[in-house]
Amino acid sequence: MxxxxxxxxxxxxxxxxxxxxxxxxxxxxxxxxxxxxxxxxxxxxxxxxNEPRAFKIGPDGVSVWSRMGTLRAQGRIVGCSQWSDCLLMLSLEDEGGKLHRLLIAADMLDPDFFRELAVLARRCAHV
Structure with a gap:
């Protein structure tokens, strides 16, 4: 890239x-x-x-950390779009109601973690 x-x-x-x-x-x-x-x-x-480096899935939602070690986004998943097994777009809503949109390519993550994140996102987005 x-x-x-x-x-x-x-x-x-x-x-x-x-x-x-x-x-x-x-x-x-x-x-x-x-x-x-x-x-x-x-x-x-x-x-x-600012590229996402670490993801943490917790009971309250997802937190994303940048390569510099700063918290980039945190919140519950309120929206999700997935294009095949290649690309995932998440909308996270923090406690203040602000939306954070994340575009995650499949090759950025371990395939199993990407799949887990996609399933969680689809489940949370439709609840």
């Missing part, structure tokens, strides 16, 4: 360069390309740091 993201960033910067350089010159194209690169690179790093 990181390779695809890096390729996306390279293609995006090249597209910005190809669009800006003929109209405004090489200097502005370089500045714009650098800005686009910085924005996309920072967004990639932020996404990687």
């Amino acid at each position: 990181y390779l695809a993201t890096a390729l996306f960033i390279v293609v995006s910067v090249a597209a910005v360069w190809a669009t800006v350089a003929p109209r405004f010159g090489v200097v502005r194209a370089a500045m714009t390309g650098t800005a686009v690169f910085a924005i996309l690179a920072l967004a990639t790093v932020r996404h990687a740091r």
Whole structure:
């Protein structure tokens, strides 16, 4: 996934360069390309740091921890969508009523845990 993201960033910067350089010159194209690169690179790093690392299933619901060890979302499951055995989208509602949406790819988790989470989500979402 990181390779695809890096390729996306390279293609995006090249597209910005190809669009800006003929109209405004090489200097502005370089500045714009650098800005686009910085924005996309920072967004990639932020996404990687906030990516779910640990899940805990408890009697009150599910809690999700990021790679940095911070609590990303916690609450009971109020909604669920599943696309085959590939992707699971959960809606968690915390005690304050705020909704957190999580998109979980099957290859992020152990297959048995993914299946268990999907069954729990379907059961909780329809209750």
